[in-house]
Amino acid sequence: MDTHKGWNLQQSYTKLPDAFYTKANPSEVEKPELVLFNEALADELGLSTKPDPAIFGGNVVPEGAEPIAQAYAGHQFGQFTMLGDGRAVLLGEQVASEGERYDIQLKGSGRTPFSRGGDGRATLGPMLREYIISEAMHGLGIPTNRSLAVVTSGEYVQREDLLPGAVLTRVASSHLRIGTFQYAAGLQDYDKLKALADYTIERHAPELVDSEQPYLSFFEKVIERQAYLIAQWQLVGFIHGVMNTDNMTISGETIDYGPCAFMDTYNPKTVFSSIDRQGRYAYVNQPPIGAWNLARFAETLLPLFHEDQEKAVEMAQEAHAKYEKSYHSYWLKGMRSKLGMTTEEAQDQPLIEDLLEMMEKNEADYTNTFRALTLGRPNETAMYGKPAFTNWYKQWQARLERQESSEADVRELMKRTNPSIIPRNHRVEEALDAAVEEGDFSVAKQLLAVLADPYAYSEDQEVYAELPEPSAQPYRTFCGT
Structure with a gap:
C-alpha cells in the first residue's frame, strides 16, 4: 500500500528570498508511535485516514515536501528578539480539493539553525495540550490552527525532569506572523519587505492585489481579523497567555497554545502563565495588547504605505484607530447574542x-x-x-x-x-x-x-x-x- 496516498504538498514559501527561511529536515526519532490522529481533519485535507507514524514522527518525509524552518522576530513580553522555528519544520502546504492551502508543520521535530542552544524537541504533555485546546477552539467556532496528529518518539527529553518526547503535526492556513514582518523590517531591505507583503496578500487577501492601496488595505484587513479573534477569546473566557508578536498570525488564527487556559471563576485580572509575573497578558489586557501588537505591525509596513515617512505614519495611525471600535463592535454583538x-x-x-x-x-x-x-x-x-x-x-x-x-x-x-x-x-x-x-x-x-x-x-x-x-x-x- 502507498503510505503517501493523499499527500499533495507544495512549498510556496521558498519563492521568497532565502533570508526568510533555512532548509531543515526533521530529525528522526527512535520509535514513532501514533497516539492521537484527527481523522475528520485528515479527510478535510484530502489525506489518507490510515496514517504512517514514520511521517508524523519526522522519520519519513512525504512526497512533495520541502522542509524548512521559518525565520521571524518578535516582542516577547515587550522585549524585541530575533527568533525563528527552533523546534519545528514546515513540510509544505497541503493543497486540498478546492485549492485551499494548509501549512503542515511538525513541532518538536529536532534542532534547526534557529534553535539557539535548545534541543529542538517537545514533550508529550504540552503537545497533547495544544492538540486538545486547538481542537476545542475549532469546536467553539474560533479561528485557530488545527492539530492533525501526536506521535510519541520513544525517547525522553530533558527538562526539569526526564519526560516522554512527542511530535505534534500542526495545520494552519499559514504560519505568517506579525513577527515575520518584524524580521523583514529588521533586514532594512525594501525589496525583501515588499516581497513578503506581496506573498502574504496573494495568500491571505488576494482580492487586494489590484487595489489602489494594497498594503494599507492589507493592514486594515489584519486589524479586522485580530479584532474579531480577540473578541471571540473574550466571549468564551479564553486566555492565550503569551501574546507576543511572534504568536499573532496574519491570518487571524489562534496559534501557539503554550501556557493557555480557560477561565473558571470570572476575574478580569486572571493570569495562568507561570512566566507572566506582571500580568501583561491577563484576560482584561488581551484587547489592548492586540492593539499594541498591531501598532508594531504597522511600524513594519510604513515604507510600503508611502515614501514620505510622515504621511506613512499618518496613514498607519488612521487605520490603527479603527481597531478599538471594531473590537468593541464584535464583543458587544457577541455579548448581546450570549x-x-x-x-x-x-x-x-x-x-x-x-x-x-x-x-x-x-x-x-x-x-x-x-x-x-x-x-x-x-x-x-x-x-x-x-x-x-x-x-x-x-x-x-x-x-x-x-x-x-x-x-x-x-x-x-x-x-x-x-x-x-x-x-x-x-x-x-x-x-x-x-x-x-x-x-x-x-x-x-x-x-x-x-x-x-x-x-x-x-x-x-x-x-x-x-x-x-x-x-x-x-x-x-x-x-x-
Whole structure:
C-alpha cells in the first residue's frame, strides 16, 4: 500500500528570498508511535485516514515536501528578539480539493539553525495540550490552527525532569506572523519587505492585489481579523497567555497554545502563565495588547504605505484607530447574542456590564453562569437570591420582551453562543496526567469527543460542566519549551 496516498504538498514559501527561511529536515526519532490522529481533519485535507507514524514522527518525509524552518522576530513580553522555528519544520502546504492551502508543520521535530542552544524537541504533555485546546477552539467556532496528529518518539527529553518526547503535526492556513514582518523590517531591505507583503496578500487577501492601496488595505484587513479573534477569546473566557508578536498570525488564527487556559471563576485580572509575573497578558489586557501588537505591525509596513515617512505614519495611525471600535463592535454583538438579544438598545452595554460586575463580585463561574441563563436556571448561578441579581434579572427579562423574537428563538440563539462546556483546566490536566504518567490516552480521546460540539447541551457533557474542587493554590500553566 502507498503510505503517501493523499499527500499533495507544495512549498510556496521558498519563492521568497532565502533570508526568510533555512532548509531543515526533521530529525528522526527512535520509535514513532501514533497516539492521537484527527481523522475528520485528515479527510478535510484530502489525506489518507490510515496514517504512517514514520511521517508524523519526522522519520519519513512525504512526497512533495520541502522542509524548512521559518525565520521571524518578535516582542516577547515587550522585549524585541530575533527568533525563528527552533523546534519545528514546515513540510509544505497541503493543497486540498478546492485549492485551499494548509501549512503542515511538525513541532518538536529536532534542532534547526534557529534553535539557539535548545534541543529542538517537545514533550508529550504540552503537545497533547495544544492538540486538545486547538481542537476545542475549532469546536467553539474560533479561528485557530488545527492539530492533525501526536506521535510519541520513544525517547525522553530533558527538562526539569526526564519526560516522554512527542511530535505534534500542526495545520494552519499559514504560519505568517506579525513577527515575520518584524524580521523583514529588521533586514532594512525594501525589496525583501515588499516581497513578503506581496506573498502574504496573494495568500491571505488576494482580492487586494489590484487595489489602489494594497498594503494599507492589507493592514486594515489584519486589524479586522485580530479584532474579531480577540473578541471571540473574550466571549468564551479564553486566555492565550503569551501574546507576543511572534504568536499573532496574519491570518487571524489562534496559534501557539503554550501556557493557555480557560477561565473558571470570572476575574478580569486572571493570569495562568507561570512566566507572566506582571500580568501583561491577563484576560482584561488581551484587547489592548492586540492593539499594541498591531501598532508594531504597522511600524513594519510604513515604507510600503508611502515614501514620505510622515504621511506613512499618518496613514498607519488612521487605520490603527479603527481597531478599538471594531473590537468593541464584535464583543458587544457577541455579548448581546450570549444574552439572547436580537435587537440593539442603548442600555444593552450597561446591562451587560452590570452582570459581569456581579459575576466578579460573587466569584461566579464564567461559562456556567451563561449556561444557567441559557437553560433558564438562574437558581444555578452564584448570584441567585442576591437583591442586585434579582433586579438585574427582571431588567433582562423586560429587555427580551421588548423584541419580537420568540422565547424559543432566544433560547436557540443563546445555545449557539454559550458553550455548554469548555476544556476545563482540571479535565485537561486529568487527560495529560493519564497519558504522560500511565500511557492511557482514552481520557484525552473522550475529552476531545465531547469538546467537538460544545454547543450540543447533551447529557454526556453534563459531567464535563462540573467545576473543580476548591483549591488554595491558583492554577498555573507552563510554556513547555
